[in-house]
Amino acid sequence: MARYTAVKGMNDIVPPESYRWMRMEEDLRLIASRLNYEEIRTPIVESLELFQRGLGETSDVVQKEMYVFEDKNGKRLALRPEGTAGVVRAFIEHNLGIERPGPHKFFYIGPNFRYERPQKGRYRQFHQVGFEIFGDPTPEMDAELIYAAMLILDHFKVKGEIRVNSIGCPVCRPAYRERLIAYFRPKIGELCGDCRRRIDINPLRLLDCKADAPRERWSDIPLITESLCPECAADFERLRKALDIFHVPYVLDSFIVRGLDYYVKTAFEITAETGGTQNAVAGGGRYDGLVAATGGAAVPATGFAAGLERLLSVIPADFYAPQPLATGFALFDGGVADLLHFTKHLSHHPVRFMAEYTPRKFKNALQKANKRGARHLFIFGEDEVKNQQVLYKDLVTGDQRLFGQHEIMAIVMMLMEKEVSP
RNA sequence: GUGGGUGUAGUUCAAUGGUAGAGCACCGGACUGUGGCUCCGGGCGUUAUGGGUUCGAGUCCCAUUACCCACCCCA
Known part of the structure; x- marks a missing residue:
C-alpha cells in the first residue's frame, strides 16, 4: 500500500x-x-x-x-x-x-x-x-x-x-501611475514579457521586477515620493x-x-x-x-x-534551548510503584520529567538516560525503596545524592536552580 | 504555469553495465548498582513508478511521479 x-x-x-x-x-x-x-x-x-x-x-x-x-x-x-x-x-x-x-x-x-x-x-x-x-x-x-x-x-x-x-x-497615485506608464511605454521593447503585460494593469509592479532590474538600468525612473x-x-x-x-x-x-x-x-x-x-x-x-x-x-x-x-x-538556532530533561527508572519490580508516585508528584511542578516503568539495570538506565539527552536521573533501586528514598544523579557533573521520596519541593528547587546556573 | 537538479535501508551515503553495501540510528542478548562503552545477534530494500536498450540495468534512454532549488509572486 x-x-x-x-x-x-x-x-x-x-x-x-x-x-x-x-x-x-x-x-x-x-x-x-x-x-x-x-x-x-x-x-x-x-x-x-x-x-x-x-x-x-x-x-x-x-x-x-x-x-x-x-x-x-x-x-x-x-x-x-x-x-x-x-x-x-x-x-x-x-x-x-x-x-x-x-x-x-x-x-x-x-x-x-x-x-x-x-x-x-x-x-x-x-x-x-x-x-x-x-x-x-x-x-x-x-x-x-x-x-x-x-x-x-x-x-x-x-x-x-x-x-x-x-x-x-x-x-x-493615479497621476504617478500615468507618469510611470508614460516613462516605460517607449521602453516597452526592452521589458520582459510579464512587464509588457503589467504595464497597463499594474504599472507599479514594474518597479520591483527582478528580470528587468529597472533601478539598475535606468536612473531617471519617476519616483512615487516625488509625485x-x-x-x-x-x-x-x-x-x-x-x-x-x-x-x-x-x-x-x-x-x-x-x-x-x-x-x-x-x-x-x-x-x-x-x-x-x-x-x-x-x-x-x-x-x-x-x-x-x-x-x-x-x-x-x-x-x-x-x-x-x-x-x-x-531566528538563531540556539535561541531556544530546550528545558533540561529529568528522567526516572526503577531497578526492580518493587520500585515501580514508588516511581509512579514520584511521577505524579513531579507533574505538579514546572520540570520536564519522563519516567519509564520497565525495570532496568543501573547501567542500562544510565545509557538510556544519556541517549535520551537527559540531564537528570532519578533511580528507584532496592536500597532506595527500602528507605523510602530516591537516588538523584546529575549526568553532566556526575554528582549524586539521596533524597527522601517525599522531599519533592527540595528536588524541584534543586532542578530549577541547576536550570538557572548549570 | 516555466526551467534546472535529485530520488538506493529509519537516516547519511556507497556500489568501472556484472551477486545491492557501510556508518549512524533502532531492537534483542551478554556485562551483579554507576556512564556516552565493548562484544554477539537482528535488514531479501518491488534501488520512486512504468516502459525501452542490453546476454545482463541501481548504473544508459524515454515517460510519469515526488521532493528540492530558481523564475513568477509574496510573508
Whole structure:
C-alpha cells in the first residue's frame, strides 16, 4: 500500500522543530499583549467574495493563488490567503469599532493558504502573525507599528533591514501611475514579457521586477515620493520623524510596492537573510480604504504581517534551548510503584520529567538516560525503596545524592536552580 | 504555469553495465548498582513508478511521479 504523504507545499511541524514553533508563538503573543494588541481569531474559510473585494481583482493572489471551493449549498468559499480581510470582516461584523473607543489594536496568528509552486521559504500552507490597528489615521501610528515590528526582530535577535516608502493615495497615485506608464511605454521593447503585460494593469509592479532590474538600468525612473500630493507628502515626513524618535533604523526605498490593492501611503518591508530568495520576513502598511470597501464605516487602518516560517528560519538556532530533561527508572519490580508516585508528584511542578516503568539495570538506565539527552536521573533501586528514598544523579557533573521520596519541593528547587546556573 | 537538479535501508551515503553495501540510528542478548562503552545477534530494500536498450540495468534512454532549488509572486 502506498504510504500517505502530506499534501504538496503543506508541511508537518514535528519535534524538535515544533518546540521552536511553540516558543516563538508564545513570545509573539507576549510581545503583542504588552503593546496592547488583543488577539482575534477568525475562521480559515471565508466567502470568496470577501477576498476578491479586499485584495483586488487584479492581484495575483485572487487571480490564481486561492484555494476556492463550493460548499454543499453551492456557496463559493475560499481558504484565506492572508489574514487582514478576515480581521476586517470580524471588526465590522462584531461592531468592535463602536462598542469601545479607538484606536483598536489586534493581532492574529495562524495558517494561510496560497496555491503557488513551493520553494524555500514559500509554502502552500504558511503561517503568519499579523498586527492591525483600526481607527487611527496618523503616520505616527504607522511609525509605532513599524517600531513593534522592529521590537519583534530585536527580541528574536534577527538582523533585518526595514525599508520604508509611501505609495500615495487615490488622489496622487493615479497621476504617478500615468507618469510611470508614460516613462516605460517607449521602453516597452526592452521589458520582459510579464512587464509588457503589467504595464497597463499594474504599472507599479514594474518597479520591483527582478528580470528587468529597472533601478539598475535606468536612473531617471519617476519616483512615487516625488509625485505625492501635499497630504501624503506631509504624512510621509511625519512618519520619518516619528521613526527617528523611536530610533527605528530604516532605509527609504521608493521601489517598494505592495502586492495587494488596499494599501495607501505608508508601505514597508522587512528583509533578512533567510537562505533562499524569499527574503521578505514581514511587510505591511496603511490600508485606509479597506474597512469601508468591506462594508464598514470609513475607518482608517494600518497593519503588517510576518511570515512565521521565514521568521523562524532567521531566528538563531540556539535561541531556544530546550528545558533540561529529568528522567526516572526503577531497578526492580518493587520500585515501580514508588516511581509512579514520584511521577505524579513531579507533574505538579514546572520540570520536564519522563519516567519509564520497565525495570532496568543501573547501567542500562544510565545509557538510556544519556541517549535520551537527559540531564537528570532519578533511580528507584532496592536500597532506595527500602528507605523510602530516591537516588538523584546529575549526568553532566556526575554528582549524586539521596533524597527522601517525599522531599519533592527540595528536588524541584534543586532542578530549577541547576536550570538557572548549570 | 516555466526551467534546472535529485530520488538506493529509519537516516547519511556507497556500489568501472556484472551477486545491492557501510556508518549512524533502532531492537534483542551478554556485562551483579554507576556512564556516552565493548562484544554477539537482528535488514531479501518491488534501488520512486512504468516502459525501452542490453546476454545482463541501481548504473544508459524515454515517460510519469515526488521532493528540492530558481523564475513568477509574496510573508
